[in-house]
Amino acid sequence: MRTAYRVEDVRAAERALMARVPEGALMQRAAAGLAAACGQLLGKVYGARVALLVGSGDNGGDALYAGARLARRGAGVTAVLLSPERVHGGGVAALRGAGGRVVDGSGDLPGAGGAVLRADLVVDGIVGIGGKGGLRPGAAELARAAEESGALVVAVDLPSGVDADTGEVRGAAVRADATVTFGAYKPGLLVDPAREYAGALRLVDIGLGGELSAYAPAVEAPQYADVARLLPVPGGESDKYRRGVLGVVAGSARYPGAAVLAVAGALRGGAGAVRYVGPAADAVIARFPEALVSAGPVPKAGRVQAWVVGPGLGDGHGDAGERLRDVVAADVPVLIDADGLRLADASAVRKRGAPTLLTPHAGEAAALLGVERAEVEASRLDAVRELAGRYAATVLLKGSTTLVAGADGGVVRVNPTGTAWLATAGSGDVLSGLAGALLAAGLGARDAGAVGAFLHGLAGRLAAEGAPVGAQDVAEALPAAWRDVRRG
Ligand SMILES: NC(=O)C1=CN([C@@H]2O[C@H](COP(=O)(O)OP(=O)(O)OC[C@H]3O[C@@H](n4cnc5c(N)ncnc54)[C@H](O)[C@@H]3O)[C@@H](O)[C@H]2O)[C@@H](O)CC1
Numbered sequence: 001m002r003t004a005y006r007v008e009d010v011r012a013a014e015r016a017l018m019a020r021v022p023e024g025a026l027m028q029r030a031a032a033g034l035a036a037a038c039g040q041l042l043g044k045v046y047g048a049r050v051a052l053l054v055g056s057g058d059n060g061g062d063a064l065y066a067g068a069r070l071a072r073r074g075a076g077v078t079a080v081l082l083s084p085e086r087v088h089g090g091g092v093a094a095l096r097g098a099g100g101r102v103v104d105g106s107g108d109l110p111g112a113g114g115a116v117l118r119a120d121l122v123v124d125g126i127v128g129i130g131g132k133g134g135l136r137p138g139a140a141e142l143a144r145a146a147e148e149s150g151a152l153v154v155a156v157d158l159p160s161g162v163d164a165d166t167g168e169v170r171g172a173a174v175r176a177d178a179t180v181t182f183g184a185y186k187p188g189l190l191v192d193p194a195r196e197y198a199g200a201l202r203l204v205d206i207g208l209g210g211e212l213s214a215y216a217p218a219v220e221a222p223q224y225a226d227v228a229r230l231l232p233v234p235g236g237e238s239d240k241y242r243r244g245v246l247g248v249v250a251g252s253a254r255y256p257g258a259a260v261l262a263v264a265g266a267l268r269g270g271a272g273a274v275r276y277v278g279p280a281a282d283a284v285i286a287r288f289p290e291a292l293v294s295a296g297p298v299p300k301a302g303r304v305q306a307w308v309v310g311p312g313l314g315d316g317h318g319d320a321g322e323r324l325r326d327v328v329a330a331d332v333p334v335l336i337d338a339d340g341l342r343l344a345d346a347s348a349v350r351k352r353g354a355p356t357l358l359t360p361h362a363g364e365a366a367a368l369l370g371v372e373r374a375e376v377e378a379s380r381l382d383a384v385r386e387l388a389g390r391y392a393a394t395v396l397l398k399g400s401t402t403l404v405a406g407a408d409g410g411v412v413r414v415n416p417t418g419t420a421w422l423a424t425a426g427s428g429d430v431l432s433g434l435a436g437a438l439l440a441a442g443l444g445a446r447d448a449g450a451v452g453a454f455l456h457g458l459a460g461r462l463a464a465e466g467a468p469v470g471a472q473d474v475a476e477a478l479p480a481a482w483r484d485v486r487r488g
């Protein structure tokens with residue numbers, strides 16, 4: 001797992017560690033790691049032009065000490081001080097001692113802008129975990145200059161202007177090619193929109209690990225090995241029930257394709273068998289002769305270990321509403337997606353005894369929360385936690401960094417494999433079948449959501465290879481994604 005911790009907890013761990021190490025040691029560790037990363041990105045340090053954007057806190061201190069190290073290796077380093085009256089004094093002295101230049105970024109704007117425009121590398125030390133809100137106007141102008149200059153931009157700890165804990169970007173922020181972060185990842189580095197600003201991530205160990213173990217991470221991103229451990233690989237004793245039989249209530253006369261895609265996701269995602277119930281039975285059986293189909297009702301469908309309900313249900317008139325109610329009342333795990341989210345009775349969902357997984361995209365989440373879609377997109381972590389609490393369910397919020405939150409308020413999983421090519425009609429139906437199959441195989445709702453999102457993202461990437469894909473292609477690529485994960 002790649003784990004991210006709340007700022008409050010990082011600070012507490014730092015305090016505990018600082019009490020045991022010489023003063024300034026942590027900043028030196030941070031600066032050494034930062035300078036090494038900058039050196040690698042530059043390739044050749046000697047003769048490189050480096051501009052440091054330096055704010056008033058320790059984040060600026062890190063930048064200054066790293067700048068001093070680069071200056072000693074022959075780089076031409078200019079520090080632009082955004083608040084010269086409140087700058088890290090030791091850092092400025094170190095930079096000057098190493099032959100670096102210092103300009104007043106609050107007064108001498110042409111000088112400051114010039115240094116940024118001429119730079120090969122810009123180091124963003126404006127603010128780190130002490131930052132509040134977006135960049136102030138002077139800093140925002142320099143950040144824009146850095147973007148336009150074509151220089152490599154390296155953020156110190158975090159891209160300045162993004163919210164470390166929530167991943168929100170409420171004003172101007174630095175767009176970095178890489179972020180060198182210290183001690184632990186912060187949630188904003190893993191969750192959009194902030195993640196987009198961070199570029200490639202590098203974690204510098206400053207010895208915080210032991211102290212941080214007293215805290216639970218706020219966010220975690222599963223890696224290949226984590227997903228491989230959770231994959232329900234069949235053994236010698238397996239039969240279709242041990243692998244998991246999934247019931248699917250999806251599709252309508254108007255949207256039969258949603259049923260086909262959900263069933264495709266389930267079968268390619270490892271279900272032992274799929275029982276489809278609904279009006280798209282002919283379309284399903286034509287595409288998947290291995291599916292077991294019936295027109296209903298749900299209680300007569302036969303034994304299943306989990307249900308998926310919702311994709312393509314339409315307006316829920318007629319039998320569809322009854323099928324949805326029957327599934328919500330079932331005492332096995334249930335995944336509710338798409339139209340099912342809109343149509344399901346919230347109090348019935350809350351009262352369920354067996355695990356529930358809701359899988360909205362931002363628009364559906366916004367409708368459930370009664371807010372604008374843009375608000376959900378701007379504050380995805382808050383939105384997913386809030387929904388999970390309201391529905392007493394696990395919630396998978398789809399999007400560029402898909403999130404999975406449990407109702408317990410614990411760690412939120414973020415999926416690292418997403419690709420923009422997955423933003424295509426029917427792709428969510430495939431995910432619902434896939435995650436449903438994982439529920440049927442016995443994974444808990446959080447694991448089923450996280451593993452489903454991981455495989456789905458990977459399948460999207462494998463199918464797309466940088467070109468458009470359809471939802472069927474994504475389903476077809478699921479076995480390749482499985483193989484990829486099992487190979488590591
Ligand atoms: N505490 C530690 O042990 C370590 C801290 N380190 C660095 O220290 C950073 C935290 O330092 P600080 O607590 O001094 O805080 P920061 O340097 O992140 O920022 C706080 C300063 O920025 C100002 N500020 C806040 N929001 C602003 C905005 N939007 N625009 C402009 N100025 C703004 C504040 O008035 C304050 O002076 C970390 O991110 C990391 O880079 C590292 O040196 C590693 C060790």
Ligand SMILES: [K+]
Nearest residue numbers: 127156158160
């Ligand atoms: K920064």
